[in-house]
Amino acid sequence: xxxxxxxxxxxxxxxxxxxxxxxxxxxxxxxxxxxxxxxxxxxxxxxxxxxxxxxxxxxxxxxxxxxxxxxxxxxxxxxxxxxxxxxxxxxxxxxxxxxxxxxxxxxxxxxxxxxxxxxxxxxxxxxxxxxxxxxxxxxxxxxxxxxxxxxxxxxxxxxxxxxxxxxxxxxxxxxxxxxxxxxxxxxx
Numbered sequence: 531x532x533x534x535x536x537x538x539x540x541x542x543x544x545x546x547x548x549x550x551x552x553x554x555x556x557x558x559x560x561x562x563x564x565x566x567x568x569x570x571x572x573x574x575x576x577x578x579x580x581x582x583x584x585x586x587x588x589x590x591x592x593x594x595x596x597x598x599x600x601x602x603x604x605x606x607x608x609x610x611x612x613x614x615x616x617x618x619x620x621x622x623x624x625x626x627x628x629x630x631x632x633x634x635x636x637x638x639x640x641x642x643x644x645x646x647x648x649x650x651x652x653x654x655x656x657x658x659x660x661x662x663x664x665x666x667x668x669x670x671x672x673x674x675x676x677x678x679x680x681x682x683x684x685x686x687x688x689x690x691x692x693x694x695x696x697x698x699x700x701x702x703x704x705x706x707x708x709x710x711x712x713x714x715x716x717x718x
Contacts, residue, residue, distance in 0.1 A: 564668060566627035572702075574623040575605055577616045577664040579656070579676065588615040591663060594656055594676070595649040597622055597640035618666060625667070628704060653677070657692050667702075674698075 566572055576591035592598050598621075605618040622639050631637075645653070657677035665672040677694040 566704075568626075568628040570627045572625050572627050572668055574621050574625055575618045575666045576621045577618050577666055577671075579661050579663045580615075582660040582662045582675070586615070588617070590617045591619065594652060594661075595643065595645055596676075597643065616664070621665070625700065625702065628706075653694060654692050657694065658690075667700075672700075 578588040579591050579594060580588035592602060601620075603620045605620070607616060607618055611618065624637075625631075653676075658679055661676050662673055663676055675695065677692060680691045680693065682689040682691060
């Protein structure tokens with residue numbers, strides 16, 4: 531009977547620890563001001579990349595040779611974000627609240643990247659493993675793939691063509707004047 535009693539105590543302790551961990555992971559502090567005026571920069575952060583088939587395997591977004599800002603700054607994270615493997619950093623994107631970007635002549639994100647042979651292999655490996663990226667836009671997660679593989683079957687061989695997605699299109703909606711006295715809005 532003593533061992534059964536200890537087992538029950540152990541089960542209760544595990545339950546309490548798991549419940550606390552769940553609460554810590556899911557609760558996010560609301561410490562940021564998420565109200566914007568026209569022309570304010572709404573930060574778009576890069577978070578992580580990793581294989582789609584294994585979301586627990588994640589890497590720093592800039593571990594691949596991708597466009598990055600002149601100065602990469604790490605963004606302070608809460609415990610839940612750290613446990614989830616997020617590695618939030620600044621990006622080179624500059625999105626202004628309620629201001630359109632001219633699609634006919636967009637501003638380049640970075641100068642033309644010249645990749646060496648090893649960097650090309652690194653991107654091919656990531657694309658063949660269906661790496662996805664995760665961004666954060668005003669705490670809204672955005673996900674997508676970094677590229678795709680097309681297999682061309684011939685009578686003698688299968689030829690793989692690797693495509694890196696080099697253009698991103700964002701559609702941003704907003705709610706204006708949601709009852710605040712300054713007339714500022716939020717991203718939605």
